[in-house]
Amino acid sequence: MRHAKKRLQLGRFTSWHDATIKSLAKNVVICQSIKTTLHRAKASRQLIEKLVTLAKANTLFARRQAQKILGEHKLVNILFNEIGPRFAKRNSGFTRIISLGMRRGDNAEMVIFELTEIKKKEIKKIKQDKTQRLAASDDKRAASVVDVEGQAEEKTIEEVKLTPAPAIKERPAKGKKPQTKFLGGIRSIFKKKSDSL
Numbered sequence: 799m800r801h802a803k804k805r806l807q808l809g810r811f812t813s814w815h816d817a818t819i820k821s822l823a824k825n826v827v828i829c830q831s832i833k834t835t836l837h838r839a840k841a842s843r844q845l846i847e848k849l850v851t852l853a854k855a856n857t858l859f860a861r862r863q864a865q866k867i868l869g870e871h872k873l874v875n876i877l878f879n880e881i882g883p884r885f886a887k888r889n890s891g892f893t894r895i896i897s898l899g900m901r902r903g904d905n906a907e908m909v910i911f912e913l914t915e916i917k918k919k920e921i922k923k924i925k926q927d928k929t930q931r932l933a934a935s936d937d938k939r940a941a942s943v944v945d946v947e948g949q950a951e952e953k954t955i956e957e958v959k960l961t962p963a964p965a966i967k968e969r970p971a972k973g974k975k976p977q978t979k980f981l982g983g984i985r986s987i988f989k990k991k992s993d994s995l
Contacts (some may be wrong), residue, residue, distance in 0.1 A: 831912035853882030
């Protein structure tokens with residue numbers, strides 16, 4: 799008898815079910831926030847909570863247990879070096895499920911399944927650094943422009959930007975062809991004998 803063995807089977811065989819849950823766990827470790835169905839999120843929540851608990855322990859045995867589940871050294875390092883320390887003060891509640899509504903097509907309930915403490919990337923700083931680097935490289939760089947006569951001149955980027963580009967001749971617009979009727983070609987194939995007389 800199957801007493802106290804209830805679980806979300808997800809309509810899969812046991813090996814397929816386990817593979818699905820492990821795949822979801824790997825994606826949560828990598829992305830920290832994924833979009834999935836409600837039943838898949840509920841089914842994989844237990845495994846992810848177990849992984850974060852192992853990461854908090856941070857022992858050799860815990861690393862080996864996580865390696866069994868995740869199967870990749872990079873993911874184990876991310877789990878133990880980045881995710882584990884974030885949850886040092888928490889005892890439970892490492893994940894959350896945020897409802898998104900129903901999926902169009904099969905009407906499955908979609909959710910965002912994520913860790914409760916996500917490391918937010920500093921996008922603004924990255925953008926500022928990029929613009930500063932580009933501005934510095936533009937000032938230093940000089941462009942070589944070849945004249946019509948074949949002589950090369952050294953000019954800065956600003957001078958090249960200020961010089962007008964040669965005019966490009968536009969092609970005249972061709973007249974549109976009249977559209978043929980779709981059934982026009984088919985009617986000639988299926989002519990009645992009375993039409994030909």
